Amino acid sequence: MPAISSKGLSMPESPIRKLVPYAEAATEKGKDIFYLNIGQPDIKTPDCALDAVKNNDLEIISYSHSAGFASYREKLAGYYQKGGIPVNTEDIIITTGGSEALLFTMGSIADMGDEVIIPEPFYANYNGFATSSGVNVVPVTASFEDGFALPPISEFEKKITDKTKAIIICNPGNPTGYLYTKEEIEQLAALVKKHDLFLVADEVYREFAYEGKKHHSVLNEVGIEENAIMIDSVSKRYSMCGARIGCVVSKNKEFIATAMKFAQARLSPPTFAQIASEAALDTPQSYFDDVIEEYVDRRDTLINALHKIEGVKVATPHGAFYCIAELPVEDAEDFAKWLLEDFDYEGETVMIAPASGFYSTPNSGLNQVRIAYVLKKENLLKAVKVIEEALKVYKK
Template sequence: MPESPIRKLVPYAEAAIKKGRIIYQLNIGQPDIKTPSNALAAVKNNDIDVLSYSHSAGFESYREKLAQYYTNHDIKVSSNDLIITTGGSEALLFTMGSIADAGDEVIIPEPFYANYNGFATSSGVTVVPVKSKIEDGFALPPISEFEDLITPRTKAILICNPGNPTGYLYTQEEIQQLAEIVKKHDLFLVADEVYREFAYEGAKHYSVMSIPGLEEHAIMIDSVSKRYSMCGARIGCLASKNKQVMATAMKFAQARLSPPTFAQIASEAALDTPQSYFDEVIEEYSSRRNTLIAGLEGIEGVKVAKPMGAFYCIAQLPIDDAEDFAKWLLESFQLNNETVMVAPAAGFYSTPNTGLNQVRIAYVLKEEDLLRSIEILKVALKEYKA
């Protein structure tokens, strides 16, 4: 199993905190936005006498309400097309186990969410990367590059939209191109859409579940973690109209018994969150993004692609080894007793020796903290190179 580039430096951070350091944690997508109060109240104000199992697919009431939520967002599904999972992570594990056997292949544009490597490893699946480039803003690589990689062992193309770690938001044309190639080769198109709401500058998110003719090929992964700032709930969702896929995934769901009860109660209540909550959140993240990107572009030698969604960006630094730099920031550097924590980007690639001079930054801190982080990073790069 590969280590998580997001979490493997935690021991260094813990040691720095024990020394009294203040750390601006830009390494992990843990929003500081408040969880909707109605979700928390649903857990606090319940009259449960026995904390029992739920259905293996999740509460029927939650699935029906969630199906209506999707329908309101032009994703027409029924409750039978949904399986509630323990986070989007479990949904991805169920998917890989359902569509691929050991030795089968999944094509993924890189850089990609680092845990895809871990999910593939635990399922015996081989990740076949197709590289997107910072110079192109991490846009979808030419479709011919996907076609060149398809073999008899290829089972799916997996995308994250909007992307983690790049923040790239796929266009309708790009989604359609992927739809055509998976239909041509009878593959699955798996889309991790947990950042669906986070699209900026009026850009629109296009779901694989909304494409006519893709019903047997499309699999959607979703989660409440980012949408409602409920990472600790560990509630996700697997959605597909392919009945064979869902019947197979249900076996995995039964094997782990059920998703957590209290978290489902909170997630069901969260569906009543008013649109004004999301409007404010999107405005806040858009402002944070602009602050971060402007600050990074102002540092000599730093290259960054402007994200159109999610709340991450990849920054290319004027150094050779971003992991060594990230450790050094925590072990040896401080500016007025403050430092920053970033995620080395090499772990978001499958191709060896790629992304060695890049880091992923999550703009989940308030703007004044982002400005301070940029100032610290600018000084740190000068001192590190010296």
């Protein structure tokens, strides 16, 4: 039998999606499932994006430029400029989702065996992207007790070697919902400047900052123009996860030229999704105001309900739409499987993401889960009730 590659065998499973077979089996048994495991918003996609596709009269669905439509990149640059980010059309490459942007970035900045430092817990697919690129992830663990704030810079400095190529952050964070402060970004900027590293920021949740807090982009930082790389996407901002349109943005011309070679190798991003994404930039601010108000309401509903369950702890997020909760169990993955296989409360159960898959350090986060508060409040309350009743039974 032909052998599978060692790289393929070492690819980690998604902690978000690997329980899908259990959910499918639960559905076949007639259970209703509250999906708290994945960041798929139920917020309506803006009409302007939908109409751009519905009303399009294209007769040929042709390739676009490998960097994406020039009209889209120009309009996107304008969006960033309004937010105080001084980028131009030539600083942007449109990608097939933020995932491809991260793959292009790792391929452009790191060679086989090089290292990237990432505060953990982090978006689980960073492990997969690193594995597929032959790059090693070096974690710096953030504290649950501190709400997953940026670990001390001294902890990052301890991990820097001659193999280190970049520090990668997600801001606001997935899975934690932590929003890095301006001061924390400044500390990271000084560090990468000192050691001549890249600072890669996944900013796909940039619009979702709460309590009047402001998102501070790495591209707002003066003096690290050659170091800073931003990853972005339309998936969460406009509730367009299935469009699979993202971008990589940097003032570093050599980096952009290198990433462009990867873009050329995959030909071009999808045409209709770019049309929808370009139109989405006309979405009025009122849309985001309403969405943010809704997510804050959902967050507060979820956090307050979880706090009422004996033995459950939760770190309150200030951005994105995720939180990390500690459960009174030894193995959250076993609990998550059990919820789907063996438990229901009045015909309903819950799908959650075990948080251990969001860590690189072995045996970390074993009693933690990531919860995405992307459901309506009444369903969030029902889901928490299921978890409460499940814990009573599971602990016995």
